[in-house]
Amino acid sequence: MKTEKEKMLAGEIYQANDPELTQDRKRAKKRCQQINQHDTDDLPGREARLAELMRFKGTFYVEPPLYVDYGYNIHIGDNFYANHGLTILDGAPVVIGNNVFIAPNVVIATAGHPLDKTQRATGEEFVKPITIGDDVWLGAHVTLCPGVTLGNNVVVGAGSTVVHDLPDNSVCVGTPARPVKTLE
Template identity: 40%
Template sequence: MAQSERTKMAAGEWYTCLDDDLEALRVIARDALFEHNSLPPGQRGNLGPSLMALLGSAGEGARIEAPFQCAYGFNVFLGDGAFLNAGCTILDTAPVHIGKRTLLGPNVQIYCAEHHKEATGRQAGLEIAKPVTIGNDAWIGGSAIILGGVSIAEGAIVGAGSVVTRDVPANTTVVGNPARPIKQR
């Protein structure tokens, strides 16, 4: 029996995003995001009810400001007190773990999906999913981009506008494109 595209995605294998079952999951996510992004802040609270139910997990006091976008939602895991500022986008084709008390500035983007390098593969919708892990007490500056397969360790700082293409050690500040260490505490 052939593996489903969702199973291949979860296993970190090449899969096609042009799959009806994956599209149905993205529709569920879009509906939850519409609710979260449309509710008045006083009614929404830290997370809209449908988004809260969709996420992989959300620790106590975790908050996502509107607007927010994600691909599936069920691959997003937030630690206690994690904060995502307005405009964040997470393409969560693989698990994205955001640690306790970690702060993401406005418009931070996390891209787990990597498209095929050959045009024919892209035409077929081929992607591979790579997880992202951000440790506790990290700070990701506004408009930073974090690519799939990256781990950002505890206490790290990513400067605004940086593009993170490789792992960031604990208590290290990185800046630039690609992000490079400038300071270790």
């Protein structure tokens, strides 16, 4: 029989209140708290703490505060910048490409709950991976919903909610976000 963590990592319905997952989230919250309170003049120390929480492939800078559910499902490419208030609910993999810039108060949420009220009341949860391509810019207060993929060279306008995949070379805005301009 699979553990709840194994179910989550396999993309199956799972119980988020499972003791192992609860402990993983507590550990990630503690690391986020340490990162958020770390001396801003000690950049190497802050970067080391971030690298313990998430997987980076190159240069990165994350403005505090940062919030994540687990951290171990976040994979970030080279030349990454996140402004204040980034929240990543990473029950499923979050894969972020190279040259990605994130404005303040962006939410990247792989987690969701069943629509059925009885099922939802039991604490069941699902996750779907999120992929962000290279050369992407997410404006302030953007929300990425479970299972979306953003192509390469995508700009998502401030306040947009992404519920469907977005194509390469596009400016996308609205709720739900949709392409309004093609980029070269």
